Amino acid sequence: MFAANQQDKPRLTSLSHGGGCGCKIAPGVLANLLKTAIPFAVPSELLVGTETADDAAVYQINDHQALIATTDFFMPIVDNPRHFGQIAATNAISDIYAMGGTPLMALAIVGMPINVLPHEDIAEILDGGREICAKAGIPVAGGHSIDSVEPIYGLAVIGIIDPKNLKKNATAKAGDVLVLGKPLGVGIYSAALKKEKLDLSGYEQMIANTTKLNTPGKKLAAITGVHAMTDVTGFGLLGHALEICKGSNVQGQINYADLKILPGVKELAQQGFITGASNRNWASYGADIELSTDLTPVDQAILTDPQTSGGLLVACDPAVLGEVLEIFAEEDFGDAAVIGQLSPQAEGRSFLRVI
Template sequence: MSESEVLKKVRLTSLSHGGGCGCKIAPGVLADLLKTSVPFALPPELLVGTETADDAAVYQINEHQALIATTDFFMPIVDNPRHFGQIAATNAISDIYAMGGKPLLALALVGMPINVLAPEDISEILDGGREVCAKAGIPVAGGHSIDSVEPIYGLAVIGIIDPKNLKKNSTAQAGDVLVLGKPLGVGIYSAALKKDQLDSVGYEQMIANTTKLNTPGQKLSTIAGVHAMTDVTGFGLLGHAIEICKSSSTQGLINYQELQILPGVKSLAEQGCVTGASGRNWASYGHQVELSNSLTAVDRAILTDPQTSGGLLVACSPTSLDAVLKVFKEEGFEQAGVIGSLVPAEDARTVVKVS
């Protein structure tokens, strides 16, 4: 057996300590790290920076055009190399859509254990990323690669938007309804996969969910009643809902029964298929959440479950809801639906209530 044949038997997820957006630094730890950042005078053209933990940076270049810049990369969440590339690319491009923009081009970010992974597997990862970029109508125009201990892949993506259509996570309004574009449970699926407890149907659901581009974002940005938008990724639904509420001085009311959850997720969570990131997420922001007594530990795990390439979370006026749901349906997001609403903030402690 050749060296390349031996290398090809290596399981991708066995090479990483975490996978997908579950690799993210916990929100509380990240906040502490950023506290030491040295203040810097920001140009007025920088419409979105780090101040509200938004999805991407936005820099205005003229009256009708602003550039959107983002980057996302992580370790494998699946063992199939092509699927890993597709998921990572979909996740990275999502940040452009979450700001309401149109993606223009991508740069590949590649770190691979060259002496561990077979060259053909690495090529498959890159090909998967290029396939998704082609679906988004953008080229992979370059990038950077290193020899690393763990396999890492992602993209830096540049997009464009008319500033008047820009959707931040900080501009939600009391009275808005919250719409979620994709079902939850990807992190629990990934935990089950690592334990060989995810069946073929679950795996197909996982790939379909994580490789579905959040294309509705660009159309949603043109609807005046859409006030704020983000995508749900590593901090889980609660974490990203908190970001919207804190930055817009509102309180979120989430109806757990209205959440769309991937098939079999609850059962897998009951069997202990929960990521470590879920617990880290709760430890970081649980003090800002009020959960109904009727909700179980499994329910909490789903609410904090890190989503890789998760759905768009949209805050819109009730009068624009039909238009928002129409866009989602036209783009193939049949499971998109209302999961709650926003009200004036009662106090600084309870940011989100879940009933």
């Protein structure tokens, strides 16, 4: 099985209680925490705030420009420090693409156990982040660092968009089809890696998937028939699809057989390599999910698996589906596929059915 050559150095993943987007606070717990938020007057220029748990905040500055602001950071999902930096940076920048925007610059968020982790490893983490920012065409223009018990790295990212092209997670329409840009299973890979049970092929698949920038988002934003977008991260496919349904007042159906799943993930899940976040996710939103009786606990684990730097989830008119898939193909997202559809809300309730 694959294990990074750490010699006498501590494994990055051994220094944290969780990793990647699996570190997220469970959606149900987060909702309760935010219930007591102090209300404030929302300026009309704030086009996207906290109302629908969207991927980023958006503030309009004139008729043709709006700023997109987001932040994302987490603890190590892998032991290789450069890969950790690359994954965290890719994940943070994804929020800009998920809104349909173009990233402009980033600020680094750094918390490291400075007397435990070798300084050269910390430098590697930062270099990995800068490499991905360079691929996205943006600078790391600053940041902030602290000495922390667990290693933490991520970015605050600023982007820009023409407001008419803005894609929210709450503007889908009944009749839309759902397209997912990347295969599932990163969380299960990470659970196996932490136990040193992920082989080299699986690790390579994991790195390729988590360091692939969601660049199709910029082009998809210009298509009028693309109604909503989000990226699938810590709440798993079901959690983020349910956010689209609830925000858009529709109900959805996911066709399990149409999902693309990373190689070996089902077998690893059958062996018990499932993250704690997957179970927390189901506990938070399972009441709004109808699973076919044909689906197994392993299938449920894949559907709720926290994705780090996961794929774009797009709700679009069937009339523009060909154009959407063509853009994914042009940007080298060969696993992009139609995974379901949306329909009118039934009985005043938004829910998600998986068949």
